[in-house]
Structures are given as C-alpha cells and as structure tokens.
Amino acid sequence: MPCDDRHRNAPLGCRGEPVLAAVRAATLRELAECGYAALTIDNVARRAGVHKTTVYRRWHDREQLLLDALSDHVATEVPVPDTGDVERDLRELARGLVRWIASPAGGGVLATMLSDAGRVPAIAEARRRFYRQRFEQAAPIVRRAIERRELPAGTDPAELLKALMAPIYLRLLVTGEPLDEEAADRAAEVALAAARAGALSNPPRT
Amino acid sequence: MPCDDRHRNAPLGCRGEPVLAAVRAATLRELAECGYAALTIDNVARRAGVHKTTVYRRWHDREQLLLDALSDHVATEVPVPDTGDVERDLRELARGLVRWIASPAGGGVLATMLSDAGRVPAIAEARRRFYRQRFEQAAPIVRRAIERRELPAGTDPAELLKALMAPIYLRLLVTGEPLDEEAADRAAEVALAAARAGALSNPPRT
Known part of the structure; x- marks a missing residue:
C-alpha cells in the first residue's frame, strides 16, 4: 500500500x-x-x-532533530551532481551552494547557524556534525574523479570540498562581495587546480 | 625636536x-x-x-576612526613579509593571520566585526573598506613574485590573498576546526597551487 x-x-x-x-x-x-x-x-x-x-x-x-532536518534539507536542495566530469561536478555543486545561500530557506538557516547563536555549544556541535555528514554525502564526486584519473590518488574528499566552500563563505561572511555564478565557478576552478597540484592530499605534504 | x-x-x-x-x-x-x-x-x-x-x-x-584603527593595528600585528620567496611569504602571512586571530586583541576585534553587529551597514562598510586596504597592503608579495617569475603574470593579488584567507576563516566561522600552523601552511599551499595553475588570474578564465 x-x-x-x-x-x-x-x-x-x-x-x-x-x-x-x-x-x-x-x-x-x-x-x-x-x-x-x-x-x-x-x-x-x-x-x-x-x-x-x-x-x-x-x-x-532538538539537537538531533536540527541536525537531521538540516542534513535532509541540504541533501535535497543542493544535490550532489554526477556528470561524469569532475570540473562540471564541482562547478554544479558550487553553483548549488550559492543558490541555496541566496534562497530564503538557506539564508535563514545559515544566518542562525553561523550567527552569534552559533557560539552556543550545542549549535556549534550540530554544525560540526552537519558539515561532517555533508562532506561524506559529497565525497563520491572526489572518489569517482580519482577512479577516472582526473585527480591524484591521495586527494582528500573533505579537504577538496572545504577548498570549494571556503571562498564562497568568505564572500558571505567576511568580504561581503556578491555571491553569483562567477564566484561559484572561480571557487570550483581554484579547488580543482589545488587538488590537481596535490595540495589537497591527505596527509598534507607540508 | x-x-x-x-x-x-x-x-x-x-x-x-x-x-x-x-x-x-x-x-x-x-x-x-x-x-x-x-x-x-x-x-x-x-x-x-x-x-x-x-x-x-x-x-x-567613528566609522573613519574604526577603519583607521583596524588598518593600523593589522598592519602592525600581521606584518607583510618579504623573504624573497613567495611560498615563504604566503606561509608567514597565513601564520601571522592565524596567530592574530588567536590573540585576545585580534579575536576580540574580529568577533565584533564578523558577529551579528557586522550586519549593521556602517560596520559592514568599514569591514569592506578594511579588507580592500589590507589587500593593497599585502599586494607587494604577489607583485614581487610575478617579477621573480614565481607566479603567472596575470595573477590578481587580491584574489590570491582571498584564497589564502578563505580556508582560515572557514575554520574560524564555519567548521570550527582548530586554527594552527598546519592549517596556515595548508592554506598557503592551496593558494599557491591555484595561483601557479593560473586559476587566480584577473579577469577570471572561466
């Protein structure tokens, strides 16, 4: 039934x-x-x-509820692409993140998660767990790219995803520059270049 | 006298x-x-x-006073290195930023500039102008590297400095991961790899 x-x-x-x-x-x-x-x-x-x-x-x-609601929401709103090409995958993922941040739902949730309320230990912990889950959700992009020999074998999925997110969050939270497709595409290009050069391998080479 | x-x-x-x-x-x-x-x-x-x-x-x-105080403070506390080598310069700059964020003065100032108060238009504008000035202060690192042919001619100093800052601020404001020398060194390595690959040129290639 x-x-x-x-x-x-x-x-x-x-x-x-x-x-x-x-x-x-x-x-x-x-x-x-x-x-x-x-x-x-x-x-x-x-x-x-x-x-x-x-x-x-x-x-x-409520922390368990919040984490679950957030993970489910982001998995639906910012789907993890599988285009067969790592550059396209990363670009789509970055564009999806930018669109989500600009949406009322995404903007509202992020504002609370990252605002002063985000310093409440329970919400900070929910946020850490949320990002860990999110990196696991999106890791297949990197694993498939390694299988297709588009990226070095040691590339760390979480490090690559953080490199992709970092310039987007920098615009949102620090410099206040516009968040548009160009910003998303540049984030993808930078993360990809760093990964190809082996700078996002695990353990770090430095 | x-x-x-x-x-x-x-x-x-x-x-x-x-x-x-x-x-x-x-x-x-x-x-x-x-x-x-x-x-x-x-x-x-x-x-x-x-x-x-x-x-x-x-x-x-007070906005003019705040901007001036902030620029002067950061110029003193996080000096722009000139070691003769772009990799060392970027690493020192990133380590300086991480140390400053961890210091009571830096942490206190940043907490206000980037907290909910940061959404006050006047403070947001002071912040934008501060980062613009800061990118100009640190731009010589990139210009000297271009002269020494360590980086492609079209490398955009501000884009490279943002790529250096982004993963550090991501740890501070989003993922909550520790901010240490290893984080600084990785930030420098990622930014440098992206710049060498031409991903931080201006105008963007994408």
Whole structure:
C-alpha cells in the first residue's frame, strides 16, 4: 500500500514519511523565523501540526532533530551532481551552494547557524556534525574523479570540498562581495587546480 | 625636536603620534570589550585620556576612526613579509593571520566585526573598506613574485590573498576546526597551487 497524501487518515506507520518531512520542514522554519532559543520540540510539533510524542518517538532532543532536518534539507536542495566530469561536478555543486545561500530557506538557516547563536555549544556541535555528514554525502564526486584519473590518488574528499566552500563563505561572511555564478565557478576552478597540484592530499605534504 | 614621551607637555603638533596611537588602541579595546553600539567618540576619548576635540580633529566619525584603527593595528600585528620567496611569504602571512586571530586583541576585534553587529551597514562598510586596504597592503608579495617569475603574470593579488584567507576563516566561522600552523601552511599551499595553475588570474578564465 503506497504511502502518499491520499492516506492522511492512515495509521502513522504508513504515513510516516510525510509526517517526518513535515516535522523537518517545521524545524527549519522555526529556526529561521524565531531563532535557536525558541526552537523547542513543542514549538516544532505545533507548527508541524503533530503531537509532540510523534516527534520524540523519532528524535531524542532538538539537537538531533536540527541536525537531521538540516542534513535532509541540504541533501535535497543542493544535490550532489554526477556528470561524469569532475570540473562540471564541482562547478554544479558550487553553483548549488550559492543558490541555496541566496534562497530564503538557506539564508535563514545559515544566518542562525553561523550567527552569534552559533557560539552556543550545542549549535556549534550540530554544525560540526552537519558539515561532517555533508562532506561524506559529497565525497563520491572526489572518489569517482580519482577512479577516472582526473585527480591524484591521495586527494582528500573533505579537504577538496572545504577548498570549494571556503571562498564562497568568505564572500558571505567576511568580504561581503556578491555571491553569483562567477564566484561559484572561480571557487570550483581554484579547488580543482589545488587538488590537481596535490595540495589537497591527505596527509598534507607540508 | 624629537617627539617622544619626554615631551608630554609639548604642544599637540609635536606629541601627535603617541596621542593618535593611544586613540587607535582605545578604539579597538572599546570595540572588543563593549561592542560596536557603545563605540562613541566620547567613550574612546575618555578611555584614551584625551579631549574629544583631539579625536574629532583627526577623524570625522567613528566609522573613519574604526577603519583607521583596524588598518593600523593589522598592519602592525600581521606584518607583510618579504623573504624573497613567495611560498615563504604566503606561509608567514597565513601564520601571522592565524596567530592574530588567536590573540585576545585580534579575536576580540574580529568577533565584533564578523558577529551579528557586522550586519549593521556602517560596520559592514568599514569591514569592506578594511579588507580592500589590507589587500593593497599585502599586494607587494604577489607583485614581487610575478617579477621573480614565481607566479603567472596575470595573477590578481587580491584574489590570491582571498584564497589564502578563505580556508582560515572557514575554520574560524564555519567548521570550527582548530586554527594552527598546519592549517596556515595548508592554506598557503592551496593558494599557491591555484595561483601557479593560473586559476587566480584577473579577469577570471572561466
């Protein structure tokens, strides 16, 4: 029996996925609109229109919920490309990140995660775990490139992905320069050049 | 007649420089300890032990004062090296930046400049102008490297310096990874590899 919107009155076991999606979406809206301090399981449940026990059944606390909601959201909004060419893959990934940052959902979530609230230890820890998961999600780009001999064998996927992100976040958080496709393309070119030169291998050569 | 501390009662024209240095130092301490909202010419003058007309004579408003104090401070604390070798220059510059970020003065100033207060338009504008000045200060590293044929002729100094800074700020503001000499050295290596490959030329090749 398929689980979709026609089964709104079916038992939770069946309509589980749409409910989980609604809870995750409510979590990010709550975070972006009201901030981390107001992010409670109660508020999220109310916003999602579910009972709070439904939320607690799946997530132990708000940090786990936040991490899961964030990972799921970014995996959907900034998909990991597989074009068969590492340069195109990196460019698409960088462009996707730039578009996501410019979107209301992405901008709102990032503003909270990276703002003063980001210095709260729990949110800093959620952020670290989020990026670790994200690097794992996107690592296949690098592994496939190594298999196709487009990159040196020792290239570290996480280091390459950080090199790709770094100039984009620098514009967003430090220099205030525009975040556009050109910025994304240059980020991809720089990261790729460094990787090809062996500067993103693990362990570092220096 | 030399201007030094023995001339405390000399006219301002003579003991000008120590007074200006005291005002600049008071500006950064005020910013780091009390935040941008509390940064007024009155508070700075009181902290520096000078009359506020002394401050107004030199700086029109607090934004100008902040920009000047910041530029002067960073030029002193993170000197632009000239070792005769671009790799050593970039490494020293990156290590200097990492040390400065870890210092109470640097950390305090950066926290305010890049925190939520950084979204105040005046402070965002001061920050943009500060980085523009800083790129000009450090540009000779790149120009000398081009003259020595260590880097391609079209290498853009500001782009290279941003590539050097980006992974350091990513650790500080996003991933929360440690900021140490290894991080600085890797940042230098990545920026250099990208520049050598022509990925940091201006206009961008992409």
